[in-house]
Amino acid sequence: MKKIYDISLPVCEDTVIYPGDPPVTVRRVSDINKSDLINISEITLSTHTATHIDAPKHLFSHAQGIDRIPLEVLIGPVTVYEFLKLRRIEVSHLQNLPLKAGDRVLFKTDNSFLPRDKFCPDYTCLSPEAAGYIAEVGLILVGIDYFSVDPFVGSDENYAVDSLAVHKTLLSKGIIILEGIDLSQIKPACYELICLPLNLVNADGSPVRAILRDL
Template sequence: MKIYDISVPISGDLPIFPGDPPTKIDPVTALNRGDTANVARISLSTHCGTHIDAPRHYSDSGLSVEHLPLDLLIGKTLLVEVNGVKKIDRGVLSRLPLAGEERLLIKTDNSALWERPGFHEDYACLTEDGAGYLLEMGIRLVGIDYLSVERFDSDGKIHRLLLKNGVVILEGLNLKGIEAGGYELICLPLKIADGDGAPARAVLRRKSDAGTGGYFDPHTTKWPLA
């Protein structure tokens, strides 16, 4: 069984979405200063690095992160590969095998951005009609490999559309080197009371290809299809 860590490490150098507070990790006590243990203080955004957006992110009455159902955050997921595309719209998504899926991770050219310093505004993201298509297909969790599922200068319309319809958003994934196909997702956000979101450790697990019953097919999970 192979396990893939698709989270980005939290550090002060991690890119942050403009307007979010910076990530700071400061030592409080340190062995090299004669203290009895190493202890650090962490200051970060609830939407730092690999993180979950809960419905509370865009609605005061929405479900907060500690109440998200664990059976949605853990389970069978489909990873699709959409390279060379900035706008992930209905036309792109309709060519992928999404029927019967509940969890969808979208691998784009964004995964290469983690290797470059600073925040990049020109990342690949969902369009409004693409998000609508995911709702039509019954997707309940969608993940992408940068800090937002929608374009940088948007007003949050796509977040609101997904979250108000019960779709949990998983952002900030690092999918570089991960093949498209079927996996088990395990995503556990910090249990923050009344949290609008939370950093998460996300991993993918896949048994041998022979044990997937034909579910794993890298050819039909890449766009454009041959």
């Protein structure tokens, strides 16, 4: 049996969120301990909570929603590449990788070892130039081990003009973004990726349960 690696972050009321996003809340609306017949809970959370997928609609109002992403993009071979001791993943870091059109890639960085109980603004992300290179190659899915492929707004004055440049480049080309994955226990290698979102009609994103399996 193939080994399964869960690369999803847990979701609860203590889940750290990207600043400005709605917090996670869980409310028991039917409780066996209060003489109700069943337990039922109500949850509220952002479509970009914890481990999640960004659909093109995240940035472009008339673009593809999460329910229109072909499942074939979200299931299949993926390669985990490790980049440690970097603030930005640049084109120079990608040019020597055997990337080709149709590939899926996950980037393991120092982000996977950041504290889980607070938001850390100085996380590793992609540069706009690296995003352009990825789009030129023709990848279909890119994943990173923190909340965003772009830098935190205000964390780098060089990105102040367009703080979502990486998102715009990737999503405008239909490249799906998987964010908030936990690769701390994952070795750089090739795996099978399965990351299925909720079937939310016309949504801009969705939390996912993302797993890797040995090929």
